[in-house]
Amino acid sequence: MMWLSGGFVFRRGNSVYHRLDPRVKLLISALLFTTTLLVRSITQLALVIVFAMAIAAVARVLKRVGRTMLLTATFSAFIFVVNIFFTRNLETSAIYAIRFIAIVVSTSLFFITASPDELEQVMKTFRLPRDVVFAFVTAVRFIPVMMLDTLQIMDAQKSRGLELDKGNLFQRVRNMIPVLIPLVVNSVIRSGELAEAMESRAYGAVARPTSLVEYRARAADRITAVAAVAVFALGVYSFYFVMPTYLP
């Protein structure tokens, strides 16, 4: 849960990167992601990761991204071992393992710097149906609330003698039932209340709702976008045609 929250939950920030148009942030993360799929050596992958970390540093979220990377490393090691078992090839297994880390880092970069409002904006740009976008944004908005609810439910049940930290795997899973059921029930109740509130504020009255906030791409955003594509193109070119001649 910590990993999820540290790596993918948005937190307010004021860096130059945060202030970019969300579509540019998405573009950058998408390009990073694509690059990880196109590289062909460990060194190249490492370069991509370093580049991503540099961006994280500019966005002043380096610590969080770094921590996410470390937490992902354990799972990554698992991927490495499994691959070794099946392919017996050290290099490709390492690439798969590190690639996983790179993918997590590039997507994490987007989610921790783009607020749910910005996510909504991006989704609208892709012409997703209004209800889907709304459901998504509302769900994200309630993540911190549900996390708090879970803690409170756990507290309440611990106070009735429930031991959550003892027992074998089977017992521990069974002990989660008194936590999961109230959580689900609360979510259902919450959905009902939300539906009432939505109706009461005329949701669905008009086919195309207006928007209070407008996301205008600034010149800086367009320039950054063009630069990102240029760097990407350059990077891929050098990975494919320049580097293999000199490095493994």
Added chain:
Amino acid sequence: MIEFENVTFVHQNGVKALDQVSLRVQQGETLAIVGENGAGKTTLVRHVTGLLKPTSGTVKVKGLETTRASTAQLSRSVGVAFQNPDHQLFSESVYDEIAFALRNFGFSPQLVEKRVKWGLELFGLEEYRDSSPLVLSGGEKKRLTLACILAWDPEVIILDEPTVGQDAIQKERLAGTIKLLGTAGKTVIVVSHDIEFLWPIQPRVVVMKSGRIVADGPARTLMLEKEVLEGARVSQPELVTFYQELVRRPEAPFVNPLEAERWVK
């Protein structure tokens, strides 16, 4: 019974929720903790069963430090009724719901049967014995959570904002239950901002503000200290305000609060 010694608690985000709090609660006392939202009342109460552990200082229940036992173990002696019943109820039947804690604490099946029956009777829930707890009304759910706690007969009972959303009849019943618990020798701690509800119970009152205890004394005298109460954003019982205002006036007939109360009763 319960001892807080210089307890300070700092949240992960750096906010100090408790600041050098020292408090001693004797067995059999009825104590009310008042203060505005965010003053630290709930944080304080969460320390009693070890849900939170102090950043510095110690919390002891019956002489045992809360850092040395799990919440489940401490709860055997301290029953906490949280504000939201929907955070607790999950069993297939009301019977199972009351039995849940008893089974966790290792009560024998015969004892479980006895205690559940007693709990159902005490709170008028017999007709719901086999129903799902989720179909009960709000007031019934609150009664059920109380029944769940009293079933295992803890020595200390803590109620966190028990009057929220309750109508007058339910509140009266609740006040009666608190008094009953007191006469049965239980230690009762009520966290509430409903001063009018607390006043007739006449408990010992502890006033909190910004993580500190700013006043501690019997309701009768403490409620007269207007400046302290106002500073902590706690309201005064209306009758006390009335008495204080009256006594200030030059032409007031002599009315003491006892007389006012007698009238009202």
Added chain:
Amino acid sequence: MFLWPAGRGNRRVPDSEFAHHSSRSRHQNGIGEPEGRQMAEVVRAEEYGFRYNESKKWAVKDFNLTVKSGEIVVLAGPSGCGKSTLLRSVNGLIPHMYSGQTAGSVSVDGRAVGETPMSVLAQEVGLLFQNPENQIFMFSVERDVAFGLENLGIPRAEMRERVDRAMHLMGITELAGRAPHELSDGQKQRVALAGVVAMNPKLIILDEPTSLLDPRTALELVDLLQKLRKENGTTLVVVEHRLDLLVTVADRIVVMNEGTKVLDGSPKDVLFGDLAEGYGISVPAITRLQKLLAKDGRVASDRLLSAKELAGLMGGVRS
């Protein structure tokens, strides 16, 4: 490039589906209505009854009520008396969202609720639910306040003005960019209320608005409600158990029990009567005292007094 649909400024959305009210004229006129002129009826329920499909019992039956413009009415009654059903019958959730059998009629501003679409009703009646958390949808305060207006397709410029005005009225302008989980309960309450106020309804119904608040914050909310009535001429119906906060402010108290109306009158008439306590209404201690003193003849007043006022009266000094 399709990725940059650069902003095209104010886009007018054709409002073909419903009547978009410009209710600004209401507060431009203010409330000073000349004496003697008949006050408009905002709510009229006549022999109203409702039974949910899943239930055999009538949740509300033979209910009669009129609420006049600018009144503050407190609705009280024991748990399960049908208050929630009644509220939803006025704002339209019944019958538009919940189905069942209806008897009699409920109309708002002359319009029958059952025959008026929610989009129109939402601009006439605002409903503030008990838990502010589950009424805030958006990640930022100002966007949530704008939620209803966005749904109605209000043009951006007008929306901006209405949102700013609502936030200013509720005293939350500095919170415009905050996220809901960064707010206290009292602040969340105000944000939810601002969202309702922005829709410029004639009537706002509040369902136990103070239940999660501490007394001081609750008093602040009551002050805010009075301000709403004064500045916008809004009519208010408040469902509350905690009468001590509202008795000195309300024009009327209506008590419900088992689906019907049992008491209806000025706070003094209702609470001085002997029936109130029988219906599980918590009569404030000071009011009980005032009642006893009035019986003894030591105090005479035509309205309910606060502790200070009562002391002032008894002490012989003009308060």
